[in-house]
């Protein structure tokens with residue numbers, strides 16, 4: 209039974225219900241919702257992950273391809289398309305799309321899961337507490353400036369309440385990341401956390417086991433390790449993260 213609430217309260221109620229007992233409705237229900245209630249209530253259903261964003265929001269490709277100056281650098285063209293993107297429900301509440309940043313010719317590319325609050329407000333990846341820790345790993349541990357690597361996420365817009373991106377959101381967004389990887393063409397990808405690992409490598413297991421192996425993505429060597437936010441919660445992850453970073457450094461001849 210869906211209660212009669214304001215759109216914001218309805219979204220909170222739906223999210224709560226989803227946590228208690230996840231549920232979804234079929235495409236027909238999604239169409240009915242989209243055609244019979246206000247845009248705000250439709251968004252509440254989408255934000256709670258109950259109906260598909262793609263049933264009511266214009267796909268990214270059409271809007272994003274409009275009038276982009278072809279002479280711009282390749283990454284900039286992708287950034288403009290991502291900035292116009294409304295392909296999934298995360299567009300509704302973003303302050304800024306967080307594309308990624310760093311050296312477009314980087315040897316090392318770090319990939320996290322998605323922007324948090326600080327990143328959403330600033331439009332830059334990994335600038336909150338977890339980002340500051342990543343910067344320390346790069347600058348104090350690897351002894352290179354952060355500006356020398358490239359940093360991006362699986363999704364470019366902030367999931368509400370810092371939840372993990374949902375599978376359909378990741379699927380909607382990952383094309384941008386794949387373009388970034390192709391353009392930067394790093395020698396090494398370092399995936400930070402299970403969301404990155406699952407969406408780029410298709411591996412859905414424990415990080416403890418996954419980090420024992422190395423992988424390849426489109427001919428690029430891939431290392432996986434814990435997300436810096438996990439380190440903030442559990443100091444015991446520091447040692448394995450440093451071991452993983454050293455594996456990547458050895459592969460690159462940095463030590």
Ligand code: SF4
Nearest residue numbers: 293296299364365381
């Ligand atoms: S998260 Fe990605 S797919 Fe979703 S709206 Fe943002 S840029 Fe588009």
